[in-house]
Amino acid sequence: MQLGRIVKVLSWVFLVIPFLTGCWDRLEIEERAVVLAIAIDEVKPEAAKEERDVSHLSGEVPQSQKRMLRLTVQIAVPGRIPLGPAQGGGASGEKPVWILDVVGHTVEDAIYNLQQEVADRLFLGHLRVIVVNEKVARKGLQNMNDAFRRNPEIRRAAWMVISKGEAADIIKLNPELERVPALYLLTVLDGAVKQGKMPNAFLGVFWSALTSKGQEAYLPYVEIQEQKSILLAGLAYFRGDKMVGTTTPLEIGHFMAMKGINPGGYSALSDVPGESGAVLFISSDRTAKIEVEIKNGLPHAKVKVHIEGDLAEKSNAQFNLKDPKTIAKIEKRIGTKAGKAFEELIHKTQKQGSDILGIGEIVRGKHSAYWNQSIKTMDKWQETYKEIPVRAEVTISIRRVGMKAE
Template identity: 30%
Template sequence: MAKGRVSVCCLLLFLMMSLLTGCWDRRELEERTSVIAIGIDMVEGKKNMYKLTVQIPIPIKIAGSSGQGGGGNKDAVKIMSVTGKTVVDASNNLQQRLNQRIFLGHTRVLAISEEVARRGIDDIIDAFRRDPQIRRLMWPVIVQGKASDLLEMKPGLIQIPVVFLMDLIENGTKMGIIPDQTMGEYLIQTSNETMQPMLNYVKAYKDDVKWKGVAVFRGQKMVGSLNDIQTWPLLQLRDEKRGGDVVVPLPGTKGGYVAFRPHFVTTKLKMNGSHAAGQKHHNGHAVTYFCEVQGDIVEMTQKPQGSPEEVIRMLQKLFKEEMEKRARKMLDILQNQYNSDILKLGLALRGHHYNDYWRHHNWFKDFKEFPIDVKYTVKLRRLGMEMH
């Protein structure tokens, strides 16, 4: 009886195993053409044609592959360009020139030229939004000039050129000086009626690439940009990121400078206004950003006069005024030049003043004239070591 039961169990086990399906649609990595970066430009002389440039790594020529030494940047990647009426049309044209199936699951950078961005990128983003292979952690960037230049640069520090840009942005976000604007963040911002999107703005050179600030959008059309110094107060007010160093002339000296490096940023948003329903004007509604920044003095080219206590008070006031000046300049550009709320201020207003303000106003029109103020508090933690 025991042997019979064992036989029945084994038979049932084999029958169950026969129902298990295998990887019928598997595809080996060697049978795919992995695209690591995509660049999109307009075709010169043709109004409605896109030029799609891709950067394809060649695994066998990358240093360390198969135990062999790799070649230089020129040999480690393949650059290909095609044209098409749409992104999908261009991708189909690219597939006809490749011996393996295109795979976008490893694509890390989407470079879009400023010319394309100012025309509007809603049709371009639509293709990537619908593709399940696209990673939401991909970095979309706007390129000053041609996007293909970014893919064709040859930095000497790394084999795959676009990895240089990836490391630049990723390290910048960790340091708090570059916005963490991934494809997922952009899709969230364009799907939310309370905010406007932005993307990192770069310029490609022959041997490297430089981060220049952020491209400001209204809807999905680029309307302008903020440089690096204007972007840092945006990061402090919106994301509590530290931003870059502040270098200003040192009062009471001839040609002296002092540099302040923020380390900790805390921002609070105070919203004034009545919660009574039916209020239809700005009267009483205003916001103030209170930003506290703690940091160190990292450079002082000349020694100021006064006691240590007086010097500390003077420096704190100096950087407070400079950072408020930069923040107000940034707000003036966003409101009066671009009328684009990349601060996410509309999100806070809708959450706290929906009945008395949000439902009665068109925020994308009213943002331009909405009262916004900013006040900084600067605290010096360390002045650094010096020789006497």
């Protein structure tokens, strides 16, 4: 009987011991170098002189990796990150981030070189923004995608953006509304999504499109305005992992309308047939559908879009907005102009073989027999997309004309 009690006690002891070990592998936040943002620029091969023998010996780099990249990182300084809009986490005037830059032949090569300069272990779990120079993106992001996708610390909800100028300048910017440049850029992007000015094109969405056979990827395209603010200059669209073109800011709204992404955040200034003056229409809600038919061995696509919105302003006009006929004329005029603008954007992407609308995925899903017989691969669809007829059909519904309608 006593032996049985001893066995029970020992069993409970061995059962409880694992829960008493604590965080044996803990790493305090003060012992981590928390990276908030990364900028990637291309530099001349001569920059290899700046590199030390950290991940390889001098002169022993494979010929295919002679390309040099400059990695600029923004590291949070413990105790100095602002805690709210009206207060700071550290002493006034102290910089909340530490900015360092290194060179390397690949992204991971540069990160290893950076770790050699930083005492604490680099931690990418709080990485929010990756800024890539346009020149680098046009040559291909295969190396960057491979490095970041293999790293378990990288969040799929982080943003990757393409910069018109030097990527390092974006994360070195000193904005008036935010002490931390990375958080300012993050606020710009998240705010644009909420206001309907940018699709939610974070890293996970980008990588998913890259692996698709019938759809190409896109990323936000940004540039600095007078060293004070960041402009959402459009979308950078890709063919495979290489950037091949950009849209204008207004064409972001065209793309979102054709994809049915809400809310609507863009406006259209339009004339009114038979009347003097103009009106400003602001979209609020969109619905869209892409229909595909196979005719004469080639897909024919129709993009049907319905947009609801309000009239925000009429300028230099005497016509009556209470008249249903006038409203109908405005709706038809805006719909016709929008349809032409949508088709222009589609034709622009067709020239580069960049199907960012995902028409190929619709063909692949609804006409699988045609796809398996005539397309089969992404490369084939990229060439086929250039040739297919695509029409845009847009209808407009004006819901409100404002309090002053006489």
